[in-house]
């Protein structure tokens with residue numbers, strides 16, 4: 001088929017929420033090592049709100065689903081990461097007008113629009129040891145696989161995000177709180193990059209189940 005139906009896309013978003021809520025201790029520890037330790041709680045709060053908005057709701061279309069999910073994150077997480085992770089879903093709202101299925105084109109447009117919005121809003125670039133270091137390679141992989149079936153495109157994007165998260169270990173933080181730690185940030189992955197790789201891994205598991 002051309003991709004996921006609206007109902008399947010909704011179910012996938014709820015699985016992403018469950019994954020992030022369960023990963024709270026891992027995300028908290030990663031942010032404790034390099035930041036202020038609140039990433040896990042912030043993400044759990046945001047994705048619990050997202051779950052409440054998305055569960056048992058009938059959406060008009062994919063755009064409505066992603067817009068609702070992104071707004072829930074933006075309004076409950078607050079701060080930089082609310083904007084950053086809200087944008088991942090809001091980018092779906094901005095790019096999916098008229099889309100009937102969530103396919104390889106929708107995946108690529110969502111990731112690339114989100115990357116553009118996060119970079120414009122936050123000023124970080126690839127290599128600064130942020131979630132961009134997982135999102136950028138995932139967006140590139142999705143673009144390279146835009147004419148392949150969704151199952152292949154999401155698998156390539158998830159592997160690229162995982163590799164990007166691993167590569168963030170070798171980067172020195174230049175943004176946010178981790179900046180003051182300088183070279184002490186070497187060897188540890190960025191918390192937000194872990195979140196991005198978990199989100200894409202959950203999508204891969206859902207689509208390829």
Ligand code: ADP
Pocket residue numbers: 031035036037038039040042043079080081084118122123124129130131132175176177190191192193
């Ligand atoms: P805070 O930094 O406000 O405590 P979180 O701990 O929830 O927020 O999120 C931290 C994560 O947000 C970082 O690990 C990083 O991946 C991401 N992040 C922070 N600032 C930026 C930015 N300017 N651009 C992209 N991602 C960012």
Ligand code: MG
Pocket residue numbers: 031035036037038039
């Ligand atoms: Mg933090």
Ligand code: MG
Pocket residue numbers: 036038079
């Ligand atoms: Mg904080």
